Amino acid sequence: MPAVDLRPLLPALIVAVTALVVLLAQAFTPKGSRSPSMGLTVTGLAGALLLSLTMASDGRYGRGANTGGSVVADDFTLFFHVLLIGLALMAALLSPAYYRENGGDRGEYYSLMMFSLVGMLGLVSATEMISMFVALEIMSVALYALCGTRRDQVESQEAALKYFVTGAFASAFLLFGMALLYGLSGSTSLARVARGVATATPEQIPLAVLGCGLLIVGFGFKVASVPFHMWTPDVYEGAPTTVTALMAAGVKAASFGAFLRVFLGSLPTLREEWVPALAALAAITMVIGNLGALAQSNLKRMLAFSSVAHAGYLMTGMVGTTEASAQAILFYLVAYGAVNMGTFGLIASLSKGGREPLSLQDVAGLGARRPAIAASLTVFLISLTGIPISGGFVGKFYLFGAAVNAGYTGLAIIGVLMSVVSAYYYLRVVVAMYMREPEGEDVWSTPEAPGRLAALIAVAVTLGLGIWPAPVLDLARAAALSLL
Amino acid sequence: MTASAVVFWVLTLIVLASAAVVVLSRSLINSAFALLATFSGVAGFYVLLGADFLAAVQFLVYVGGILILLVFGVMLTHRIQDLDLRAEARQLVPGLFVAAGVFILLAAVATRTPWAIGAGRLPSATTAEIGRAFLGKYLLPFEAASILLLVALIGAALIVRKREDA
Numbered sequence: 048m049p050a051v052d053l054r055p056l057l058p059a060l061i062v063a064v065t066a067l068v069v070l071l072a073q074a075f076t077p078k079g080s081r082s083p084s085m086g087l088t089v090t091g092l093a094g095a096l097l098l099s100l101t102m103a104s105d106g107r108y109g110r111g112a113n114t115g116g117s118v119v120a121d122d123f124t125l126f127f128h129v130l131l132i133g134l135a136l137m138a139a140l141l142s143p144a145y146y147r148e149n150g151g152d153r154g155e156y157y158s159l160m161m162f163s164l165v166g167m168l169g170l171v172s173a174t175e176m177i178s179m180f181v182a183l184e185i186m187s188v189a190l191y192a193l194c195g196t197r198r199d200q201v202e203s204q205e206a207a208l209k210y211f212v213t214g215a216f217a218s219a220f221l222l223f224g225m226a227l228l229y230g231l232s233g234s235t236s237l238a239r240v241a242r243g244v245a246t247a248t249p250e251q252i253p254l255a256v257l258g259c260g261l262l263i264v265g266f267g268f269k270v271a272s273v274p275f276h277m278w279t280p281d282v283y284e285g286a287p288t289t290v291t292a293l294m295a296a297g298v299k300a301a302s303f304g305a306f307l308r309v310f311l312g313s314l315p316t317l318r319e320e321w322v323p324a325l326a327a328l329a330a331i332t333m334v335i336g337n338l339g340a341l342a343q344s345n346l347k348r349m350l351a352f353s354s355v356a357h358a359g360y361l362m363t364g365m366v367g368t369t370e371a372s373a374q375a376i377l378f379y380l381v382a383y384g385a386v387n388m389g390t391f392g393l394i395a396s397l398s399k400g401g402r403e404p405l406s407l408q409d410v411a412g413l414g415a416r417r418p419a420i421a422a423s424l425t426v427f428l429i430s431l432t433g434i435p436i437s438g439g440f441v442g443k444f445y446l447f448g449a450a451v452n453a454g455y456t457g458l459a460i461i462g463v464l465m466s467v468v469s470a471y472y473y474l475r476v477v478v479a480m481y482m483r484e485p486e487g488e489d490v491w492s493t494p495e496a497p498g499r500l501a502a503l504i505a506v507a508v509t510l511g512l513g514i515w516p517a518p519v520l521d522l523a524r525a526a527a528l529s530l531l
Numbered sequence: 532m533t534a535s536a537v538v539f540w541v542l543t544l545i546v547l548a549s550a551a552v553v554v555l556s557r558s559l560i561n562s563a564f565a566l567l568a569t570f571s572g573v574a575g576f577y578v579l580l581g582a583d584f585l586a587a588v589q590f591l592v593y594v595g596g597i598l599i600l601l602v603f604g605v606m607l608t609h610r611i612q613d614l615d616l617r618a619e620a621r622q623l624v625p626g627l628f629v630a631a632g633v634f635i636l637l638a639a640v641a642t643r644t645p646w647a648i649g650a651g652r653l654p655s656a657t658t659a660e661i662g663r664a665f666l667g668k669y670l671l672p673f674e675a676a677s678i679l680l681l682v683a684l685i686g687a688a689l690i691v692r693k694r695e696d697a
Contacts, residue, residue: 056671063678070685117671155689162682169675177672185679192686207690227640233647243647254644257636 054102054109055120058095058128059168062135065091066161073154085497088139088157092132092164099128111529116236117175126526127171127304130381131297135164137388137504138293140497145289145395148492149197156196160293163189167297171304176225176235179305183221183269186301187214190294194286199401206285213268213278221265227258241313256320262309263324269302272358273332280339283351288403291347292391295354296384303361303380310365311373312530318368322453326366330461332359337465340472346405349472350390353431356469357383360446363462367449373527375445378520382430382438382512389505390427393420396494396502404491410476412485420494421480423506428473430509433466438512445520538579546572563602570594584658 053060069087076082102108103125113119138160146156166186173179191214195207229235231254232243244255267275283291310321336356343349361383364375397404397420404410414421430439443466447459494502512519549568556562570593577586620626654660665673 051670115668115671117669155685159682159685159689162678162685165678175672177669178675181672181675181679185675185682188679188686189682192682192689195690230644230646233649248645250643250645251647253640257640 052109052112052114054112055114055118055124055172057109058099058102058132059165059172061091061095061098062132062161062168063165065095066158066165069154069161070158073158076154082143082154084154084157085139085143088161089136091161092136092139096129096132096136099125099132103129113174117178118169118172119174120172121526122522122529123304123308123526124172126377126522127300128168130300130384131164131167131171134297134300134384134388135160135293137392137501138289138297140501141292141388141392141395142289144492144495144498145287145398148398149287149401150199156193159189159193160290163193163293164297167301170301171308173305174237174308176229176237176240179309180218180222180225183305184218186298187218187269190214190290190298193290193293194282196290197287200285202281202285203287204285206282209278210282210286217265217268217275220261220268224258224261224263224265227254227261231255231258237309237313241316244314245316252320255314255317259310259314259317259321260324263321263328266302266306266309267328270299270306270358270361271355272328272362273335273355276332276336276355276358279355280343280348280351283354284345284347288347288391288395288398291350292388292395295350295387295391299354299358299361300380300384303376307365307373307376308530311368315368315531322366322368325362326455326458329359329362329366330458332356332362333461333465334359337468340469343472344406346394346410346476347391347403350387353469353473354387356465357431359465360443360462363455363458364446364449366455366458367453369449369452370524370527370531371445371452372449373530374520374523375442375449377523377526378512378516379439379442379446381519381523382442382509385505385508385512386427386430386439389423389502389509390431392498392501392505393424393427393494396498397491399490399492402490407476407479407483408486411479411483413479414481416485416489417491420502423502424480425477426506426509428477430513432470432473434470436510436513438509438516441513441516441520535579538575542572542575542579545569545575559605560602563598563605566601567594567598570598581653582657584656584661 065087068091069084072083072087102110102120103122104110109120110125111119111121139157142156142160146153163186166182166184166189169182170179170186173182191207191211194210195204197203225235228240228244231247231251232240234240234243247255264275268278271279283295286294310325314321333356336352336354336359340349340352340356343352361376361379364372364379366372367375394403394405404413410424413424426437430437433439433443443462447462450456450459450462546569549565549572552565553562553569556565570589574586574589574594577583577589
């Protein structure tokens with residue numbers, strides 16, 4: 048038996064070991080003393096991040112290596128590894144203050160968060176369908192439990208149950224699609240599936256198309272695209288805000304990573320069949336996501352519908368099926384991840400005594416009382432709208448450009464129109480912060496140093512991507528090329 | 532009709548009828564016992580297909596393990612008998628249409644496709660081959676499944692723990 052190259056697994060292994068260490072440390076910490084969970088989590092994640100960066104720098108450290116044909120550490124994988132570990136790191140920094148105000152800062156929480164990250168890392172690096180499915184389940188099961196960690200809130204329990212039921216349903220679709228593609232090609236390896244689909248006889252094409260269709264349903268659930276988005280508002284609203292941040296930023300990125308690897312990487316020969324379906328889904332997702340967000344008065348629900356709308360923008364980029372579209376999606380996932388982590392993170396760090404600023408009244412006058420926070424939120428909302436000098440603008444420019452180059456000009460026009468619609472509900476928050484008089488006392492917490500650091504990183508990334516996008520665009524291009 | 536076709540249809544009848552009881556019954560304990568027939572019927576399918584290992588595992592794990600746990604859970608839970616488990620059937624007609632559409636689509640594709648059939652013949656006993664696959668080609672997902680189980684364990688412990696013991 049040949050030696051197995053474990054290097055592609057190392058970042059995930061470090062995260063998994065840290066998760067176990069946190070769990071044990073919790074058990075041995077005497078009551079009343081400070082919890083070591085956050086410190087250990089941040090240390091472990093920083094180590095994994097450094098390792099991923101090192102691996103990306105040179106082939107000697109495992110760039111391009113693969114483990115038994117199941118997991119590969121190509122540029123695409125490493126791009127996502129750095130992004131996902133970075134996002135989890137920010138979520139960890141935001142967590143202690145939030146959980147102290149809302150009850151239950153416990154080791155299990157950090158541990159599950161890291162296991163969920165292990166699943167995400169596996170999901171983007173798997174090149175074989177069984178590994179991909181197991182990774183997806185690790186990510187999802189950890190999140191189902193995380194959604195229900197606010198035991199005192201019935202909404203949190205509801206979110207956990209809803210996410211579990213719809214998530215299990217979606218996993219079944221994904222598994223069925225994988226089974227059909229296995230039936231066609233006789234292998235679970237994505238490369239062999241690609242060959243099987245490319246050499247399929249005309250009678251076998253319906254099977255391949257049906258498999259693709261079921262996969263689109265499964266991934267559609269995970270990335271929250273219409274008509275598979277019904278769970279999103281309730282789950283995003285009910286879950287603890289730091290968990291929502293990880294879901295909106297990390298899960299979406301990881302799911303799109305697997306989506307891209309399967310469809311652009313392995314099923315390009317069927318693109319005539321799945322691109323129109325994807326284009327139609329993208330169009331209704333953008334329209335329903337944005338119109339749904341217009342009607343929301345709760346900030347978390349509004350951001351949930353905005354997350355649906357952004358799934359639509361990202362799918363708009365995918366119809367191009369070239370490396371330019373993969374590049375645009377990767378870039379946008381970075382911009383979108385930072386912004387979501389920042390927005391939900393600020394909501395979480397303002398929370399006090401179990402309450403969070405969730406309505407326009409709650410944020411009214413924030414510009415005068417908390418200028419730094421209001422300014423950061425404004426940057427994030429501008430980026431979500433897609434106004435220049437923000438990462439969101441550059442990202443949307445490339446996404447819609449990819450759609451236009453693929454001949455889907457109408458889709459790009461819908462995207463631009465819907466971005467204009469979205470300005471109404473995003474900027475409504477900015478208006479409330481700066482132009483309305485504050486009501487009552489200032490009841491919110493002051494963000495602590497770790498939370499401020501996370502918000503600062505998010506602002507820096509958002510503005511950095513808007514002003515000087517070239518480095519990340521180059522990295523995204525290299526990652527896209529390694530996929531196609 | 533051959534003998535195996537007769538066995539297939541009898542098993543199908545058992546699985547479908549008992550599954551209907553599982554879903555439609557109002558009492559949790561009736562559902563749990565009907566599940567016994569469903570799981571056993573599926574094990575019968577595996578035997579029919581020559582998948583001896585899967586049939587044994589289906590029996591040991593699902594019938595012997597999960598079902599017993601379920602029945603114990605039901606019996607030891609205080610006043611669970613009073614729960615009315617009837618599921619509300621909302622949007623029955625659109626639901627039926629979608630289900631029928633998906634069924635027709637899947638059935639049509641499954642029956643018309645010329646499936647890729649591997650070379651060679653079926654092994655007489657599958658256990659050794661499955662063991663080799665688990666510890667060879669599919670070692671990574673096999674090991675990763677243990678992380679999945681660990682996560683499920685931690686998650687379950689987190690959810691059922693008493694409130695406010697921090």
